[in-house]
Amino acid sequence: MSLAVRHPLDRDGEILEVAGVAPSSFVDGPGNRYVLFLQGCNFDCPACHNPTTIGRCDGCGVCIDVCALEALTLPVTGTVLFHPGRCDSCGDCLRVCPTDADPTIRPLPVDEVVSDIAVHAPFVSGVTVSGGEPTLQLDGLIRLFTRLRDDPGLAHLERLVDTNGSLDRDGWERLLEVIDGAMVDLKAASPQRHRRLTGHDIEPVIESLRLLAERNKLTEVRLLVIEGETDDETELLAWAGIVRSVDPAVPVRLMPFRRQGTRPLARRWHDTTPETITRARAVLVAAGLRNVR
């Protein structure tokens, strides 16, 4: 296709706004994974290392002016058009975007995604949909997973979502029909800190954890370890307490914070050292979590 067209938001769930694809990933679930990154997130975490996946393009057109190669145009008010052939990936459009969106992405029909997954299926254990926050595009997500589940050649692929846990109960009820599990970020334990680190309340996340554990679909809980924020003992003990009350045996993964790619708000933090991770792991294990990686 020579010209990519940005569709207005699709209501039937036939279109996914995809920020990126990793046809092979070793870090998004067990085994080799095909990973789809969906655009848009309702959390606003300063520590996000991929902030250009947070916003969704509203067609404001600010990016048009900075694109020296005219790879972006605005033929109709409110619709940015991307011409991939002209783009040299300089990234200027991403830097000026007031909504942290990515004007170069193109909405993809679910069928096209399924075809690409089919090419890579022999090489992977499963498909992980990440983001952004994938459950914001719930209809498309469910449609995608349903297609995978119902295709005899693809049904064996494990279907996971990588989520911030903000989806409500009704949403989960629909999604749980078609997924094998969810990997959930629990970014802090104290409500104030959670709000500061994500811009959102912690309660819906804890409710999601409980529901997923109840249904045996909680694949992993992750903690982003930020020195001076989520690495002190009180915070870690509280975090362990929440997770233990959900399921003490759930796999827990500690992720070291990295400054690279984050926005200025996160620059006050340092890269988390391996020693801090080791210490945090020891605290969580001592607090009764049985499966900390």
Add this chain to the structure above:
Amino acid sequence: MPSFDDVAHAVRDIVTSPRLTYRQRLHQLALAAEDLLPYPEISADARRAIDEGVVCDLAEGHAPYRPRYVLPDYATALRQGSDHLELDPPQSLEEAVDFLKILYHHVPSITGLPVYFGDLDTILEPYLDETWTDDRLDRLFTRFWRFLDRTIPDAFAHANIGPDDTPITRSILRVDRALAQVVPNLTLKWDPVVSGDGLLREAAVAIAEVNKPHIANDPLIRRDFPEGYGVVSCYNTLPLGGGSHTLVRLNLHASLAHHTGSIERYLTRTLPDHVELTFEVMEARIRFLVEEAAFYEHSFLVDEGLIHPERFTAMFGIFGVAELVEGLLPGCTYGRHDEAADLARQVIDTIADIVQSRPVPYCRNDRALLHAQSGIADDVGVTAGARVRIGAEPELVDHILTVAPHHPRFPAGISDIFALERSVRANPQAIADVTKGAFARGMREITFNVEGSDLVRVTGYMVRLSDVEKLRREASRINSTGLGADSIENWRLLDRVPRVIGMETDPRMRSLLRSG
């Protein structure tokens, strides 16, 4: 002929070299002596092809007096004992291991040391009884592995395991991973039905740590070798109880330098001419080995039925496919553009068709076997075999899909090294997944280099980076360290782009949306 003074000078350099051990000096002296003889008789055109680097005999020497690769039938030897070595058949597992250690000492090859230690689990399995616990096996194989690494210090020496999943198979994987030695090189013959996922998973765990074993697609390769096969040296698949007289290579990059005109003309004239010159050199070398040196008439390995002259083939190696197709198609990158992949396929088919139809004297089925040559340290600026250029690798699966279609045409072996990011260490199942996918798409064999290991794969053999560093100051006890050091430097070997990078580190990776 070099002058006496030249020879004396070269000999003096060898016997005084601080970077060579005693045995390495001895081996070099033998090579220097051999090269005093005239080259086997070849035409002026063939001579020129060698001098210009179009045909490369890998400096095998002027007077072949032993086959390049020998794969003795060790199972037969263990069963019948050896008159020549005055050894009765071993009665226990420990005796069997001792028997093999003795026999290895008498197996020749181009390196002066054996390149094949046998399918160790298969040949030793009959000696296993209930007294052999895993712990006892591990201790036995730890001793055996140390013996091999210290007395046969050459990374081309290769052990095979699988496809059966036996206690010995598992013990070897455990011990090999714990010791992380250069020797032996190790190949797992894997069959999805016979071996199962558990064994592949165990191999993946070892690969994630020490970049070994190499994995062979057993059902596919077995079809080409009804007599059985072994994987030896750098990914060479050869008949069991036989081997390869010689390996002569065609440098496709150099071949292009001697071509003018269209692609069509290259495929119909230049290439077939160069293929024939390669055959001429190969044939001259084989005739010397068989008729003049008469190796097969004076070897107890033949007399005792451990090797059979009719199971020896010759290897026709090619390399520089990447540079050839990129030279013929300016602006195209092999591994990224379909036109380049299609042309590579045409080139390989042209060569493979000739190799399959041209008789070669004294060879198994009267034919040589095509091999995608993994390369030597001197191949500066030319990519090994049919590999994608270092630095031009596409995404992992695209990379596999680019090279997999070539695999059926290389019965004597074709390799590629897939560099993996170190995050795979926490998730070795990913290695098993990729291997299964690659085999399902027809790859004959696969090998990985995981970032951050001291033990790395060079062409097919292994080298420890710490040994390379040490070699700057002193002789290495391992013969192949020098080759590895030169290759790493000459090929920017450690620059192979690691896969897989997650979106976590690069949001702008390949994406459906930007394929345009």
